[in-house]
Amino acid sequence: MTETAARPTLEAVAARAGVSRATVSRVVNGGDGVRETLVERVRQAVEELGYVPNQAARSLVTKRHDAIAVVIAEPETRVFADPFFAMQLRGISKELTSHDSQLVLLLTEGRDDHARVGRYLAGGHVDGALVFSLHLDDPLPGLIQRAGVPTVFGGRPCWSEGTRASGPTVYVDCDNRGGAREAVRHLVGLGRTRIAHITGALDQTSAVDRLDGFRDVMVDVDPRLIVESDFTPGGGERAMRELLDRCPDVDAVFAANDLTAYGALKVLREEGLRVPEDVAVIGFDDMLPVAEQTDPPLTTVRQDIEEMGRLMARLLLRGLDRRGVRDGIGGAPSSVILPTTLVHRASA
């Protein structure tokens, strides 16, 4: 941990290359309008001195930061621990990297933290934000939009009344409803008639949308076939038990996600029911370490999580670039719903 040697400045490079600061700056930023010989000379000086631009000085004048914030509102430990965010982050990171932007990660812990995040974003330390807000009553989306920071949401956000910001909301989500429909139709196609749904946590739009998709197909479904749960394996177990109790004749289950399906599978096995012969099971997410490893391997609805992350970043960056170009018409980017695909494995 020794003191790092003083970093060379533009000035130093200029001196070495025998040109002015302005010229070095031009070269460093693309080199347009500089004679080729000079460009070369400057490049070499940069190389020799190991010059790296000082981002702080640059931001100070450009008001750009080449950094975006990723906000993950996460009261619940277990949700954060699933691979979901990791994959999204990966996608986001890839996109940002290719755009030379940095990723500032903001994790919130409980309500008080919202203020901190709001302050940070309003403080103009980043060019934009990517926000994952999971719950219906989350004040974060409102806070953020009020902060005036360009934002793209991960998953369809939900507005508490009155929090609704002006201007369009941009978000990226997968086709939860359509994916659910496809899963349920597949079960119907298998000849199943007593098809149940174990829901996710219904304070999240993804859970609501999947339930809606289920209902789209099972129009007059026996209400006892719908059991509310919470996206966890334990919740899946409890729900499956209740389901078996209420409707012993159930012959198919569409679980709101793979973890839930995993729990359901466990109960089914314990009860001596064969999957898929007695009860077919479909999950959602195609979370690989889970879906491929269940017993039997899980048929599930795949969403490309990494791609969602990447897309969020792309949308945000595009919006940012456009802003630079004097907010031309052609307009703000709009939300994107990614398609899902049904992955056939053994459970249905």
Add this chain to the structure above:
Amino acid sequence: MTETAARPTLEAVAARAGVSRATVSRVVNGGDGVRETLVERVRQAVEELGYVPNQAARSLVTKRHDAIAVVIAEPETRVFADPFFAMQLRGISKELTSHDSQLVLLLTEGRDDHARVGRYLAGGHVDGALVFSLHLDDPLPGLIQRAGVPTVFGGRPCWSEGTRASGPTVYVDCDNRGGAREAVRHLVGLGRTRIAHITGALDQTSAVDRLDGFRDVMVDVDPRLIVESDFTPGGGERAMRELLDRCPDVDAVFAANDLTAYGALKVLREEGLRVPEDVAVIGFDDMLPVAEQTDPPLTTVRQDIEEMGRLMARLLLRGLDRRGVRDGIGGAPSSVILPTTLVHRASA
């Protein structure tokens, strides 16, 4: 996405409070040596104007950034997807937050990316780095230490020959070896005699250390009882099959992590072997969604992952602060090995 109103500057606050820039600066940075009445007046002006300091301007002069980088070297998708990093990030984030520092996340993709990360760190954009380097031959640790950025590693790093940097290396790890010993001793205590070990990916120090711990207890172990694997469920399955094939009399398995144990459990069940009656199984990590949900619930060695993250951050920040105080003797912080605990569930 409207243009944000011009942010108020120190100057503006000063004007409003009827004092000088310097005074406002003092108040904003703690307010020492300023008369109480003035402090109050400035505070109010700050409030009214919604002033937030411009970090870029501040860094420019202080050379501090109040930001640290978290570098996750991750060629393998599946490893990143496990909850491990999420938990660590959480711990890190908590610690940084309470220290008013930001977390810049750097994910690498393949070899070329190392250069990018090296450049970024060397560029002095952050005050320090927290680095997770998983593999033995990873050039990243060397690169980073050469960049002269204060760094704390997650997990005992491993140096390719010649890459070894000068100066002490600080890292945080759990007591992989001791934890493994405890697990194996527990199996011995259960009266098991044919105790096997399914290793993790042996290009990672954690896997090597756990193997060493196993060997510490099982001094003259039948070499056929050690099967090399890779920390994945699939790998666990394969290893377990091979093990059963080689030594049908195996009566206990210490798996290098929970995922591996999960795979092993699956094979055992398929083969009609009872756990723990016929074969006792112990995992490592206590990855909750996995360990609690296996069938039967997994006895495993717990490491407090979030705490590791928090500790890494704390160590780094402490080192940074000390640097500020003229690098006094009393010295660089040193590595920490966190204890593990054996969690008794049903599988052993």
Add this chain to the structure above:
DNA sequence: CCGGACGGTGAGAGCGCTCCCAACTCGACG
């Protein structure tokens, strides 16, 4: 052969902040 256009370059003015130092106010002390 001269004026103007034009590509290329450098000088200089800040961006918003911190921090050094000078200045100023008092109360205390000789």
Add this chain to the structure above:
DNA sequence: CGTCGAGTTGGGAGCGCTCTCACCGTCCGG
């Protein structure tokens, strides 16, 4: 009653960079 020092406050010089302009040479058309 003068002086000194502690306690406060303000002025000003940059931190390293970008960006606007003025400037300079060159090339071309008239």
